[in-house]
Amino acid sequence: MATESTLQNYELMIIFTPILSDDDYKNAQKKYTDFIVNAGGEIVHQDPWGLRSLAYPIEKKTTGIYYVLEYKALPTTNAKLEIQMNRDEQIIRHMITRIDKDALAYNLRKRNKKANHENAS
Numbered sequence: 866m867a868t869e870s871t872l873q874n875y876e877l878m879i880i881f882t883p884i885l886s887d888d889d890y891k892n893a894q895k896k897y898t899d900f901i902v903n904a905g906g907e908i909v910h911q912d913p914w915g916l917r918s919l920a921y922p923i924e925k926k927t928t929g930i931y932y933v934l935e936y937k938a939l940p941t942t943n944a945k946l947e948i949q950m951n952r953d954e955q956i957i958r959h960m961i962t963r964i965d966k967d968a969l970a971y972n973l974r975k976r977n978k979k980a981n982h983e984n985a986s
Contacts, residue, residue: 872937874964880929880957883916890930893955898934900946906938910976923957935972
């Protein structure tokens with residue numbers, strides 16, 4: 866098991882093909898969260914954005930189903946994760962970004978602000 870000090874913070878954005886059913890979308894989300902956890906990582910936050918327009922057509926598609934995942938993992942986990950995502954035909958695009966302490970603080974503030982806004986409504 867990885868120690869807390871060796872884990873690094875990452876954000877993963879995946880754009881799935883727009884033809885996925887809700888169940889397929891949820892299963893795909895679970896597949897990648899389980900992959901990270903089984904590799905000794907830890908899920909910090911999940912944010913399924915849902916169907917959005919793409920900035921430009923990809924594979925003749927103009928929309929995609931977005932999913933953003935913030936997690937902690939060993940740097941070696943990302944190489945294995947990349948291989949899995951490159952093999953997955955349901956994924957149009959993906960991007961893994963390492964998050965520094967400032968981005969972590971920003972994401973936390975943004976989540977807290979959203980939660981406070983939802984509780985006030």
